[in-house]
Amino acid sequence: MRLKAGLIIFLHLIAFGCYKAPVLPEAELAKKMEQRLWEAGAFDFIPADYEIFCHALRIARIHEIQAxxxxxxxxxxxxxxxEYQQLIARGEDLLRLIEDKKRQQEGSLISKLQELEIIIIRLRAISSAINESHEIRQRIIKTELFLAEAQREIGKQRYKEADHALFSARQQALSARQIVLDLFERYMNEDYLSLWQKMAQDTIDQSKKLNSPVIIIDxxxxxxxVYSKGKIKSAYNVGLGRFSLxxxxxxxxxxxxxxxxxxxxKILNSKYYKALLLDYPNDDDKKRFAEMKRKGLIPPLIGIGGLIEIHGGGQDGLxxxxxxxxxxDIDEIFPIVEIGTPVTIVGTINRESVxxxxVKEL
Amino acid sequence: MKRFSIFLMMGLVLAFLMASCAKPPTQEMDAAKAAVEACKAEGADVYAKEEFKKLSDDLQAALDQVTAKKYKEAKQALIKIAADAEALKATIPAKKEEAKNEAIAAQQEARTAIDEAKALLEKAPRGKGTKADIEALKADLKGLEDSFPEIQAAIDNGDFFGAKDKAMAIKDKANSISEQIKQAMEKVKK
Known part of the structure; x- marks a missing residue:
């Protein structure tokens, strides 16, 4: 009898002992939480916290198996x-942390992107205004390509890649900016601005003194x-060369x-409609040319050039x-100027030029 | 009572022997780890991100079972993981090829867009009102031409998604230049 009872108890113990415990819903939720963290980009945004979370999840799982x-x-x-519940709560905190980090990073990337876009708008405006476009425009395009890439990466929440593209965009934009700054070095220099203003003023005064028209080109x-008797008579848009600055x-x-x-x-039948030939090179030009040649800054076989004209053909021509x-326009000025009419060409007389x-805002 | 104690002792000894004689499935562990690594080396973490993540999780779960000394379950899981890894690895070349083909197609589209813009530029009248615009657009196209080899470089580096993105950006830009050329031509007509 006792043996029978012992056997029954033993078999019950074995049966309950081997009874497989049900899957814990918390375990499933914790696993899903880990998946959500991974999908949210925890590995990129909070690598250390994510690592700790994954480690804790493994420990909990081992505890579950052991239990x-x-x-x-x-x-x-x-x-x-x-353990699992704590992990789920921690996961929620981490998800919020990731969202905050994403917002922060996205905000900072977008502001970098917008900053570069503004530089590009300015560079485009400058390059269009001065026509000296080749090097600048090529870099603008390259910058825009990197900006498009960055924008796409931001859209995909691939912030590291976006930052990399923005870095390349910045490099290109800075190099375009440097070309512009080099081109405008003299135009930002007070000595040159004063000199050009004085040259123009002297010529205007001359028109007053001689009672004859003069031309000033900015x-x-x-x-x-066109100035006459010290007063401005007319103004025209003109086109210049590719390296006119x-x-x-x-x-x-x-x-x-x-x-x-x-x-x-005064040439009535020019290749470019009508033309007014200038006395370039003047003595100053010849002196400067000789000096630069002596210093080896100009190759030996290159001459000083000439045939600089004010001509028709359209101001858009390069x-x-x-x-x-x-x-x-040349029809208008042709009859009022004569051989000997002074023509002063300066960098600019407009210190307030747009x-x-x-350029200053670049 | 005596017999009951004997049964109990025998049961405990049997359970102890079963537990202490089991060994960690080292061979299966190594095989599964190697298979998952090989899968990653093939590019599964790039071309089959989700599937690879599941595989890595399964491996970790199996290793956790080993830690918890549940060798039998671990062994079964590890064998399955090795097989799953092999199967996933086998799908990667096709996925890679697909991404490569997409990158090449995007590269061709970018090439076509540049060529179209160039052809338009050739046709554009270089007269009054357009010369400066055309010179500027020419410079823009040169910028695109300079950037075009970057697509091939990305393809050569196996960065097919990056190559496709670059190609799409170049194509969009080239199309916008074509539009500007058309506008410049319209200006002349007026």
């Missing part, structure tokens, strides 16, 4: 449940002004000279250093 493998009377599933503003030094540099010149020939006007403002 389940214990004899049913000694199973302490509540402890394991607590290269930066691309304007030709530079002072002409030698043949083929496609720059427009700066200095005091005069008209030496010249090799001449000043191009609309045909109807282009200069844009």
């Amino acid at each position: 389940k493998s214990r004899f049913f009377l000694w199973r302490k599933m509540d402890r394991v449940r607590d 290269k930066l503003e691309r304007k030709l002004f 530079a002072n002409k030094v030698h043949a083929g540099d496609e720059a427009t000279p700066e200095g005091k010149y005069k008209i030496i020939k 010249t090799y250093g001449c000043i191009a006007m609309e045909n109807e 282009i200069l403002k844009l």
Whole structure:
């Protein structure tokens, strides 16, 4: 009888002891939480916290396995449940942390992107205004390509990649900016601005003294002004060469000279409608050319150049250093100027130039 | 009572022997780890992110079972993981090829867009009102041409998604340049 009872108890113990504990819903939730963290990008945004979370999840899982493998009377599933519940709560905190980090990073990337976009808008405006576009425009395009890439990566929440693209965009934008700053170095220099203003004022005063018209050309503003008796009579838009901001030094540099010149020939039937030939190179130009040649700054076979004209053909034309006007505009000035009419070409007389403002803001 | 005690002792000894004789499935562990690593080396973490994550999780769960000395369950799981890893690895070359083909197609589209813009530029009248615009657009296209080899470089580096993104950006830009050329041409017509 006793043997029978012992056997029954033993078999019951075995049956309950081997009874497989049910899957804990908390374990499933904790696992899902880990998946949510991974999908949210925990590995990228909070790698250390994520690592700790995963480690704790593994420990909880081991505890679960160990608890389940214990004899049913000694199973302490509540402890394991607590562990998982704590992990789920921690996971919620981490998800919020990731969202905060994402918002922060996205905000900072977007502000970097917008900053670069503003630089690009300014660079585009400057390059369009001065036509000296090749190097600048190429870099602008490259910057825009990187910006598009960055934007796409931000959309995909791939912030590291977006930051990398923004870095490359910045490099290109800075290099375009440097080209612009180099081009405008003289235009931002007070000594040059004063000199050009004085040259223009002297010429205006001359028109007053001689009672005859004079021409002043502002290269930066691309304007030709006709003054008579010290007063402005008319102003026209003009087109210049690709490297018009530079002072002409030698043949083929496609720059427009700066200095005091005069008209030496009026050409009625020019290749570009009508033309007024200037006396470039003047003595100052020849002196500067000789000095630069002596210093080896100009290759030996290159000459000083010439045939600098104010001509028709349309102000939009890119010249090799001449000043191009609309045909109807040159029609207007042609009869009022004479051989000997002073023509002063300066970098700019407008200190408040919009282009200069844009350059300063770069 | 005496017999009952004997039964109890025998049961406990048997349980102890069963537990202490089991050994960790080292071979299966190594095989599963190697298979998952090989799968990653093939690019599963890039081309089959979700599946690879599941595989890694399963491996970790199996290793946790080993830690908890549940060798029998661990062994079964590890064998399955090794097989799953092999199966996933086998799908990667096709996925890679698909991504590569998409990158190449995007590269061709970018090439076409640049060529179209160039052809338009050739046709554009270089007259009054357009010369400066056309010069500027020419410079823009040069910028695109300079960036174009970056697509191939990304393809050569196996960065097919990056290559595709680059190609799409170039194509969009080239199309926008074509539009600007058309506008410049319209300006002349007016």
